[in-house]
Amino acid sequence: MATYDFIFSSLGLTDWCAEGQSDAPMSMESLLQRTKGTGGEPESLWDTPFPSMDALNESCAAFPQSRDLTKGLEEGFLSIKDSLSVVLDPLTQPLSWALDGTLYGMLNAPWWIVIPLLLAVVFFVTKSWKLVGFVAGSLFLLAFIDYYRYAMETLSIIFVCAFICVLFGVPIGIAMSRSDMMQRLTIPVLDMLQTLPPFVYLIPLIFLFSVTESKLYGIAIILYAIVPVIRLTNLGIRLVDKDVIEAADAFGMTSQQKLFKVQIPLALPNIMAGVNQTIMMSLAMVVIASLVSAPGLGVLVLQGIRNLELGVGLVAGLGIVILAVILDRVTKASLARINASQKQ
Amino acid sequence: MDRDIKISIRNLYKIFGPIPDVALAYVRRGMGKAELLEKHNHVLGLQDINVDIHEGEITVIMGLSGSGKSTLIRHLNRLIEPTAGEIKVDGKNVLDYDENRLRNLRREHMSMVFQKFALLPHKTVLENAGMALLVRGYTVQDFEGEAKKWLARVGLEGNENQYPHQLSGGMQQRVGIARALASNSPVMLMDEAFSALDPLIRSDMQDLLLELQDELKKTVVFITHDLDEALKLADHLVILKEGHIVQQGEPQEILMHPNDPYITDFISDINRARVLRAHSVMKKTTEPPTDCAGDISDRDNLESVIARSEGDTNLTYRVVRKGKQVGVLDMKELVKALVPIESAEGETRSRY
Numbered sequence: 215m216a217t218y219d220f221i222f223s224s225l226g227l228t229d230w231c232a233e234g235q236s237d238a239p240m241s242m243e244s245l246l247q248r249t250k251g252t253g254g255e256p257e258s259l260w261d262t263p264f265p266s267m268d269a270l271n272e273s274c275a276a277f278p279q280s281r282d283l284t285k286g287l288e289e290g291f292l293s294i295k296d297s298l299s300v301v302l303d304p305l306t307q308p309l310s311w312a313l314d315g316t317l318y319g320m321l322n323a324p325w326w327i328v329i330p331l332l333l334a335v336v337f338f339v340t341k342s343w344k345l346v347g348f349v350a351g352s353l354f355l356l357a358f359i360d361y362y363r364y365a366m367e368t369l370s371i372i373f374v375c376a377f378i379c380v381l382f383g384v385p386i387g388i389a390m391s392r393s394d395m396m397q398r399l400t401i402p403v404l405d406m407l408q409t410l411p412p413f414v415y416l417i418p419l420i421f422l423f424s425v426t427e428s429k430l431y432g433i434a435i436i437l438y439a440i441v442p443v444i445r446l447t448n449l450g451i452r453l454v455d456k457d458v459i460e461a462a463d464a465f466g467m468t469s470q471q472k473l474f475k476v477q478i479p480l481a482l483p484n485i486m487a488g489v490n491q492t493i494m495m496s497l498a499m500v501v502i503a504s505l506v507s508a509p510g511l512g513v514l515v516l517q518g519i520r521n522l523e524l525g526v527g528l529v530a531g532l533g534i535v536i537l538a539v540i541l542d543r544v545t546k547a548s549l550a551r552i553n554a555s556q557k558q
Numbered sequence: 559m560d561r562d563i564k565i566s567i568r569n570l571y572k573i574f575g576p577i578p579d580v581a582l583a584y585v586r587r588g589m590g591k592a593e594l595l596e597k598h599n600h601v602l603g604l605q606d607i608n609v610d611i612h613e614g615e616i617t618v619i620m621g622l623s624g625s626g627k628s629t630l631i632r633h634l635n636r637l638i639e640p641t642a643g644e645i646k647v648d649g650k651n652v653l654d655y656d657e658n659r660l661r662n663l664r665r666e667h668m669s670m671v672f673q674k675f676a677l678l679p680h681k682t683v684l685e686n687a688g689m690a691l692l693v694r695g696y697t698v699q700d701f702e703g704e705a706k707k708w709l710a711r712v713g714l715e716g717n718e719n720q721y722p723h724q725l726s727g728g729m730q731q732r733v734g735i736a737r738a739l740a741s742n743s744p745v746m747l748m749d750e751a752f753s754a755l756d757p758l759i760r761s762d763m764q765d766l767l768l769e770l771q772d773e774l775k776k777t778v779v780f781i782t783h784d785l786d787e788a789l790k791l792a793d794h795l796v797i798l799k800e801g802h803i804v805q806q807g808e809p810q811e812i813l814m815h816p817n818d819p820y821i822t823d824f825i826s827d828i829n830r831a832r833v834l835r836a837h838s839v840m841k842k843t844t845e846p847p848t849d850c851a852g853d854i855s856d857r858d859n860l861e862s863v864i865a866r867s868e869g870d871t872n873l874t875y876r877v878v879r880k881g882k883q884v885g886v887l888d889m890k891e892l893v894k895a896l897v898p899i900e901s902a903e904g905e906t907r908s909r910y
Contacts (some may be wrong), residue, residue, distance in 0.1 A: 461676035463637055465690050465741065466664035475692075479680045 216488025218265055231274035231530045254398050261495025270383055302422060306429045309378065309436075313428040316370040317509070325362060329353050332369075340547035348543065355417035361511070368510030369502075372496045375432060379440040379492045384485060388473070397448065408441045411523060412509050431503035439501040442491035443447060451477045483553050490545040496537055513535070564745065564777040565634060570643030572629055572801075575600030578641045591800050603629045605802040607643070612794065614742075616774040618809075620788040621798035627781045629835040630798065631747050634779065636660055647745070651802075665694055671740035674752035675730045677722040683709065683733050684718040690741030701740070708736040710768065714891045728759035735874075739770070748780045752787065764790055785824055789813070789833045797821055812837035814895070826898045831861040839895045840877045840885035847874045856884055860892055868891045 222231050251410075263269040267280040278286075320328060329350070336349050356365045388399045416434055423430040454477050462472045504512030511530045518527020573581045574592075581600035591865060613640040621627045621750045632638040633645060636652060643654045647667065655663060669690060678687045685698060688705035692698075709718060712732040722730055737902045738746050747768075750758045764787060771778060782788050788795055789809050796806040797820075804818045814832060816822045837856035851873040854863055867873050867889055877885040 220633060425612050455676070457672055457674045457676040457691040460637060460863065461672055461689075464635060464664060464668075464670040464672075464747075465693050465737075468661065471693060476678060480678075482680075 216269070217263060217391040218270055218542070221265075221270075227274065231276045231468075233276050233331055233390075258299045258346070262524075274530075291418060291421065298442060300420055306433060309432045310427055310429040312374050312378070313371060313432050316374050317367060320370040321363065322368045325373075328366065329357075336544050339551075340544055341551065342547055345547055346541060349540050352540055356536060359499060359529065361514075361529070364509075364511045364514060364530070365533055366513070368497070368534070369499055370540070371435065371500050371510060372493060375439060376489070376493045377437040378432075379443050379496070380489055381438045382436075382446050383443035383488070383492065386479075387444045387485075387488075388451060390444065390448040390471055391451035391477075400444070404441050404444060407437055412438055413500055413505075416503070416506055425507050428508075429505050431508035434503050434506065435496050435499040435508075439492045439495040442495065443485070443488035446484045446488030447481065448492070450481030450488075452486065452499060454480045483549060486545070486549040486552055490542065490549060493541050493545055494538065495555045497534065497541060501534060561612040561615070563610045564613040564648065564751050565609075565779075566646045567607055567611075567630075568644045568646070570604055570607040571641045572603035572626070572631060572633065573600050573641045574603050574614070574636065582641050590872065591709050596739040604640075605631070605800075606616075607803060609796055609803070609806065611777060611779060613777050614719070614781055615793035616771060617796065618780045618788040618792035619796045619798060619808045620781060620782055620785065622783055624800070625798040625847045627798050629748055631749050631779055633783050634745075634747055635664050635670065663692065665741070665873070666900070667743050668745045668747055669741040670747040671734045671738050671751040673753050675722070675727075675731060675754075677732045677737075678734055679722055680722060682719050683714065683725070685737040686722060686733050686872065687718075687740050689737050697898070703735070705740050708740045709733070711739070712736045712772070720835060726762065728755050729764060730779065735763075735770075737764070739774075743776075745777045748778060749783050752784065754786070760787070767791065784880075785828055787834075789828070790792075793838075797824070809833075811834060816889040822898070829861075830896050830898065831864060832859055834860045834895060835861070836863060836875075836877050836887055837879070837885065837893055840887040841883045844883055846883065849874060849878060850876050852876070854877045855879070860896065863887065863889075863892060874890045881903050 222228060227354050267278060267283070269381075270277045271279045331351065333350055334347050334467065337343070337346050353362075353365075356362055390400050412434065415437060417429050420435055423433075458476060458480065459472065462476045467475070470519035500510055501507055501515055504510065511533045514526050514530030515534070517523060518525075518530060571582055571585065573585065575581055575598070578600065581594060581598055581602075584598065585602060585605060586593060589597075589758055591605075593602050594602050607630060609617070609619075619627045619630060624764055629638055633640050634647075634652075636645075636655075642655050647663065648754055652660070652663065668758065680691065681689075684702065684705050685692065687709050688696070688698065688701035689702065691701035706715075706718060709715065709732075712735050714729060714732050714736065717725065717729065722733065724842075725733065734751070738748075751865065752763050756764060767778075767780075768791065770776075778789075782791075788826075792809045795809040795814070797804045799818075804820055805812055805816065811826055812821065813830070816825060834857065836854055836858045839860065840856070842905055851867070852875055854866070854875045856877050856879045865876065867875075871889045871893055873889045875887045875889075876883050
């Protein structure tokens with residue numbers, strides 16, 4: 215006898231409950247109770263359990279326990295997993311290629327080509343020698359302490375993932391800015407992606423793809439990092455001065471002309487702010503993704519935690535900070551350059 | 559009428575709200591703006607507007623903020639869709655236009671100048687001036703000459719490669735005007751084009767507009783809340799109040815014969831001597847006056863006539879247009895005309 219027996223008896227479900235009856239203990243708690251020989255009836259009102267799934271299961275064996283819920287979810291996912299993989303695998307394969315290709319390229323080119331190339335990119339987007347000097351110093355420092363390889367792995371992953379985020383994020387943001395319906399539908403998804411702990415969406419990904427494939431961590435990083443660029447593209451386009459849009463209309467611009475000649479150029483500062491955020495978030499995620507075999511500095515951090523190698527963990531952490539500062543400064547500087555050219 | 563009608567607005571209504579058609583039925587049955595807002599939560603934007611805009615003239619639409627003047631001008635190129643009525647440009651109803659024809663109208667026939675300039679901040683002055691041509695598919699090389707010509711015409715020679723934020727407000731609006739002129743459209747819509755400028759620059763810009771107008775003879779629709787500006791520019795003045803037309807006509811005519819206490823109140827503060835012209839005050843006659851003190855032009859304002867008479871009210875002048883006498887101006891009549899029509903001044907003051 216248990217607390218909530220009366221519910222099932224009053225509903226006339228006693229027979230249905232009896233079907234699930236079994237004498238074997240269904241949980242640790244009931245096993246303990248049985249060995250101690252105490253009944254399920256609480257002694258006073260004070261001890262009345264919440265009518266949860268487990269409490270109701272005590273009264274009615276046919277009622278599912280809470281672990282049946284998580285188990286059902288898992289089984290459901292596993293049953294659709296194979297067909298889902300058939301669709302997702304070929305769709306995401308290019309991501310694997312891109313990641314593997316970039317990693318191969320960055321790691322196999324000699325350092326005296328890669329570093330000047332990176333510095334050239336920095337100069338191209340920021341036009342600032344000071345920043346080029348800072349980046350050169352940081353990269354040489356990382357290379358000097360023999361973290362060059364790890365840093366390049368991390369950078370390659372970030373480049374690929376951030377590029378794909380922009381590739382998909384900007385059009386999604388534009389679509390959101392043009393339709394309120396689209397915005398209403400997309401925002402909850404973005405909110406979820408942003409608040410779901412990153413570890414949580416690693417789990418289904420592990421089931422879907424094999425851990426040896428690079429797209430596994432690629433997808434995790436992209437899902438996590440794509441949110442700001444979508445949000446800020448949408449916001450940027452919606453914030454474009456109404457008067458300028460009206461002028462564009464009054465001079466007979468088509469909606470395409472308006473988008474490419476007015477809205478996107480004027481939203482560019484916001485879009486770039488989104489790209490900056492996206493890059494920073496990819497960096498955060500690339501560390502976590504080392505749990506699912508993403509190479510780079512994150513692996514060293516993980517090694518530091520697992521083997522309690524304090525020095526390795528700290529230096530790798532510092533390396534990540536240096537990369538973060540580089541990426542942030544460079545994207546901020548190019549953002550400032552765009553801002554300066556279109557003051558209102 | 560001897561002048562060609564370029565744009566004709568007939569029975570135009572605009573009601574803002576979720577179901578304007580229902581609200582329109584109430585308005586047609588005589589419901590007022592306040593009642594409509596209170597009972598049905600719809601805003602009456604424009605009510606039964608009828609205006610003929612003549613070719614080659616400056617038509618000024620004047621009213622206080624909230625009177626619907628900006629709404630009205632946006633109906634002409636359908637930036638705002640009317641609830642009911644028709645707008646004919648060159649005899650064709652704009653409201654029947656499909657998207658392509660409407661775009662063509664906006665590209666080729668109507669250009670617009672905005673209160674807040676609305677220049678593209680990321681484009682140079684030259685590219686901004688050529689915006690209308692850029693929209694039509696020309697490249698910068700194609701329109702460079704044309705854009706430069708108009709920039710020079712509004713006094714911005716040498717600023718072509720600057721960005722709008724590097725220019726002062728007055729200069730930015732000159733770019734706005736050059737942009738409208740470069741589109742080479744017969745109609746120019748000017749939405750409070752000079753309201754954001756300081757008084758001296760505003761006066762300069764008004765002179766520039768009049769000068770350009772003498773030369774180009776565009777059909778200009780000008781929106782303003784400033785009566786002095788309206789009187790300076792207007793060939794035809796339309797006064798709006800709470801979405802309906804209170805009075806429209808020749809500005810001098812409105813000054814001499816206001817038909818509404820609202821207008822009386824409006825015009826009571828202006829310098830009549832400067833605004834009124836000889837032909838509005840004179841007695842129409844071709845008979846020469848008995849003791850003529852001299853000839854004055856019918857376009858002379860009263861201020862200049864007073865200056866010429868040195869304050870002597872016993873004089874009589876012959877008013878001449880193109881060498882022919884059109885009337886006689888008695889200084890006594892002139893002085894009388896300087897006193898604003900006093901109709902219930904105290905009462906209207908308290909009402910507005």
